[in-house]
Amino acid sequence: xxxxxxxxxxxxxxxxxxxxxxxxxxxxxxxxxxxxxxxxxxxxxxxxxxxxxxxxxxxxxxxxxxxxxxxxxxxxxxxxxxxxxxxxxxxxxxxxxxxxxxxxxxxxxxxxxxxxxxxxxxxxxxxxxxxxxxxxxxxxxxxxxxxxxxxxxxxxxxxxxxxxxxxxxxxxxxxxxxxxxxxxxxxxxxxxxxxxxxxxxxxxxxxxxxxxxxxxxxxxxxxxxxxxxxxxxxxxxxxxxxxxxxxxxxxxxxxxxxxxxxxxxxxxxxxxxxxxxxxxxxxxxxxxxxxxxxxxxxxxxxxxxxxxxxxxxxxxxxxxxxxxxxxxxxxxxxxxxxxxxxxxxxxxxxxxxxxxxxxxxxxxxxxxxxxxxxxxxxxx
Amino acid sequence: xxxxxxxxxxxxxxxxxxxxxxxxxxxxxxxxxxxxxxxxxxxxxxxxxxxxxxxxxxxxxxxxxxxxxxxxxxxxxxxxxxxxxxxxxxxxxxxxxxxxxxxxxxxxxxxxxxxxxxxxxxxxxxxxxxxxxxxxxxxxxxxxxxxxxxxxxxxxxxxxxxxxxxxxxxxxxxxxxxxxxxxxxxxxxxxxxxxxxxxxxxxxxxxxxxxxxxxxxxxxxxxxxxxxxxxxxxxxxxxxxxxxxxxxxxxxxxxxxxxxxxxxxxxxxxxxxxxxxxxxxxxxxxxxxxxxxxxxxxxxxxxxxxxxxxxxxxxxxxxxxxxxxxxxxxxxxxxxxxxxxxxxxxxxxxxxxxxxxxxxxxxxxxxxxxxxxxxxxxxxxxxxxxxxxxxxxxxxxxxxxxxxxxxx
Numbered sequence: 001x002x003x004x005x006x007x008x009x010x011x012x013x014x015x016x017x018x019x020x021x022x023x024x025x026x027x028x029x030x031x032x033x034x035x036x037x038x039x040x041x042x043x044x045x046x047x048x049x050x051x052x053x054x055x056x057x058x059x060x061x062x063x064x065x066x067x068x069x070x071x072x073x074x075x076x077x078x079x080x081x082x083x084x085x086x087x088x089x090x091x092x093x094x095x096x097x098x099x100x101x102x103x104x105x106x107x108x109x110x111x112x113x114x115x116x117x118x119x120x121x122x123x124x125x126x127x128x129x130x131x132x133x134x135x136x137x138x139x140x141x142x143x144x145x146x147x148x149x150x151x152x153x154x155x156x157x158x159x160x161x162x163x164x165x166x167x168x169x170x171x172x173x174x175x176x177x178x179x180x181x182x183x184x185x186x187x188x189x190x191x192x193x194x195x196x197x198x199x200x201x202x203x204x205x206x207x208x209x210x211x212x213x214x215x216x217x218x219x220x221x222x223x224x225x226x227x228x229x230x231x232x233x234x235x236x237x238x239x240x241x242x243x244x245x246x247x248x249x250x251x252x253x254x255x256x257x258x259x260x261x262x263x264x265x266x267x268x269x270x271x272x273x274x275x276x277x278x279x280x281x282x283x284x285x286x287x288x289x290x291x292x293x294x295x296x297x298x299x300x301x302x303x304x305x306x307x308x309x310x311x312x313x314x315x316x317x318x319x320x321x322x323x324x325x326x327x328x329x330x331x332x333x334x335x336x337x338x339x340x341x342x343x344x345x346x347x348x349x350x351x352x353x354x355x356x357x358x359x360x361x362x363x364x365x366x367x368x369x370x371x372x373x374x375x376x377x378x379x380x
Numbered sequence: 381x382x383x384x385x386x387x388x389x390x391x392x393x394x395x396x397x398x399x400x401x402x403x404x405x406x407x408x409x410x411x412x413x414x415x416x417x418x419x420x421x422x423x424x425x426x427x428x429x430x431x432x433x434x435x436x437x438x439x440x441x442x443x444x445x446x447x448x449x450x451x452x453x454x455x456x457x458x459x460x461x462x463x464x465x466x467x468x469x470x471x472x473x474x475x476x477x478x479x480x481x482x483x484x485x486x487x488x489x490x491x492x493x494x495x496x497x498x499x500x501x502x503x504x505x506x507x508x509x510x511x512x513x514x515x516x517x518x519x520x521x522x523x524x525x526x527x528x529x530x531x532x533x534x535x536x537x538x539x540x541x542x543x544x545x546x547x548x549x550x551x552x553x554x555x556x557x558x559x560x561x562x563x564x565x566x567x568x569x570x571x572x573x574x575x576x577x578x579x580x581x582x583x584x585x586x587x588x589x590x591x592x593x594x595x596x597x598x599x600x601x602x603x604x605x606x607x608x609x610x611x612x613x614x615x616x617x618x619x620x621x622x623x624x625x626x627x628x629x630x631x632x633x634x635x636x637x638x639x640x641x642x643x644x645x646x647x648x649x650x651x652x653x654x655x656x657x658x659x660x661x662x663x664x665x666x667x668x669x670x671x672x673x674x675x676x677x678x679x680x681x682x683x684x685x686x687x688x689x690x691x692x693x694x695x696x697x698x699x700x701x702x703x704x705x706x707x708x709x710x711x712x713x714x715x716x717x718x719x720x721x722x723x724x725x726x727x728x729x730x731x732x733x734x735x736x737x738x739x740x741x742x743x744x745x746x747x748x749x750x751x752x753x754x755x756x757x758x759x760x761x762x763x764x765x766x767x768x769x770x771x772x773x774x775x776x777x778x779x780x781x782x783x784x785x786x787x788x
Contacts, residue, residue: 016719170715290714295399
């Protein structure tokens with residue numbers, strides 16, 4: 001534990017790190033404050049839900065009609081009157097058909113067909129549970145959901161990924177930077193130090209992620225009142241997601257309330273940050289040069305975006321499907337986590353499976369490489 | 381000079397350069413390539429056909445379209461419609477759907493769209509799919525896009541003649557006095573350029589991405605440069621001799637020269653890839669094209685516009701270079717400079733995006749979620765570029781002067 005403390009102290013003494021964190025927070029707060037255009041509608045909807053409940057039924061409509069009329073209440077009332085059960089008779093075969101237009105009869109096309117077949121009972125279940133008739137944020141739902149879980153979470157994850165990767169590189173490369181590698185590696189305990197460094201880097205990455213998320217989401221929830229809608233289902237009929245220009249209701253692999261979904265997204269985000277910090281560790285152990293490792297990480301991350309797009313353009317859909325099993329694709333689409341995700345996922349719970357398998361792969365791989373490093377001569 | 385070349389060798393390290401080139405190739409694929417391909421015949425659509433039509437007219441009528449020449453286009457439109465009818469004869473489903481000419485096809489599309497808007501069951505039915513398929517087949521298998529673009533062009537040309545901006549009621553409220561004076565000057569000249577507006581947009585965006593890339597590439601190239609000396613503790617050694625005392629100034633010069641060289645090399649690659657599309661046909665076209673819209677502050681041709689955009693991209697590289705050198709000098713290790721480089725790049729990206737959006741044209745910026753519209757007066761965007769460059773070099777100069785006064 002003392003070693004861990006020393007490593008964290010090294011990070012804490014880096015002014016650039018704190019300046020970067022401060023800039024990230026400033027940017028996030030500015031971005032949150034720029035979303036004021038539907039704030040009043042979300043807040044009024046939440047207050048209405050606190051009074052009348054978050055299920056849109058006859059009693060709710062009656063209560064809403066009896067309330068004082070404002071422009072937003074009128075909008076809400078109209079929206080609620082038009083709300084229908086979007087999952088009743090919802091056929092996921094329509095989505096399969098749409099994707100088959102691009103994927104054809106390739107393996108990827110068959111996988112996506114299999115995925116939507118598995119989703120069919122979920123649509124029936126969501127219809128039965130009445131999730132579609134939940135209020136969530138009323139007519140502002142789709143915008144508020146994509147702002148919070150799409151844009152804002154993507155920023156938080158991106159910033160945490162950069163912080164996590166650079167913190168891990170800073171710790172692992174500290175001896176190289178200060179030319180103390182040979183001294184440290186002169187003893188067995190010294191060589192084991194790199195394991196501590198990796199652990200400290202991953203823990204720091206997760207801590208920084210939680211700190212950035214806490215301040216950003218704290219600001220968001222100080223401006224947007226969610227008190228009445230935490231228990232609403234995210235599969236509300238007001239909500240929808242779009243992929244390949246096809247809008248569809250939010251089909252999740254399990255039932256999620258707004259609060260539950262936020263907790264799940266934050267938890268997976270923390271693990272994903274750890275995965276990216278481990279990736280930085282893995283690359284450093286292979287290359288052993290901080291700046292070059294950072295460039296390789298950039299290439300790997302940008303490559304994670306470019307390669308699938310090249311493969312899609314070349315109609316190599318099976319290879320494209322395999323490429324979606326990597327952490328950068330997961331990181332860029334938090335709004336789709338735990339849902340069907342369209343062309344970004346080919347198996348149920350793909351984001352969770354990808355994050356868990358990369359955690360195991362990179363954890364095991366880096367540990368094995370570090371063990372190998374114990375037996376290697378230190379380059380002069 | 382020997383010192384300068386030694387510093388250049390420290391900057392241009394093959395390993396780092398290889399990764400930057402790889403990143404550059406991926407960056408090109410992600411964005412700028414789209415704007416290049418859009419005019420390469422790769423995609424069909426309105427902008428694609430007007431590009432071909434304008435290129436043909438350039439050979440026949442020159443860089444402006446006079447009234448007498450415009451009248452010849454009515455004949456061309458009639459000819460194109462005849463060609464359409466002949467091509468339509470090869471599609472038997474068209475006759476089944478009861479249209480045999482261009483007007484009939486346009487009416488068919490309108491009926492289809494009206495039915496689509498009013499009736500959801502129509503959208504889900506077999507008839508909808510059949511009609512959609514037929515429309516796509518006709519649009520793809522005939523000169524439909526060409527006729528559509530020619531028709532739009534003629535409408536715009538006539539509309540411009542009938543109602544020039546200065547004759548509109550809102551002329552004095554929409555434009556600032558400076559803009560009004562420029563519009564009146566341009567209208568008095570009656571120079572009827574017809575450079576396709578989509579081409580201007582694509583060119584501006586393509587070279588804006590060059591500016592973004594120059595900033596990124598230069599930051600990555602120069603970020604480790606001065607940090608390395610500090611990490612290896614050679615600064616004190618440099619101070620041991622009179623020549624060594626001048627090292628920082630030489631390093632700043634080598635860094636700026638490298639930023640310029642990198643930007644020139646990138647610009648050469650970007651320009652070559654862009655110009656092989658046949659863009660040179662338009663090089664003498666006046667940038668101000670009343671038929672296609674957009675007022676320019678300066679009298680220049682499309683070729684000069686490309687040069688101006690390349691110049692701005694080089695300036696972006698130099699600004700990024702100067703600021704990176706400054707930050708690199710004050711960084712203790714690679715991670716510290718990378719933590720500064722990320723916000724620096726994002727700040728430059730946002731600034732360049734704002735400055736270059738509509739540069740040399742009348743343009744405005746929306747602030748406070750669109751509540752405030754800020755009009756850019758003539759030359760302010762260019763002045764800000766110069767100011768940023770001066771600020772970057774000023775910081776480098778200040779660092780050199782400060783270093784000379786410091787005790788090591």
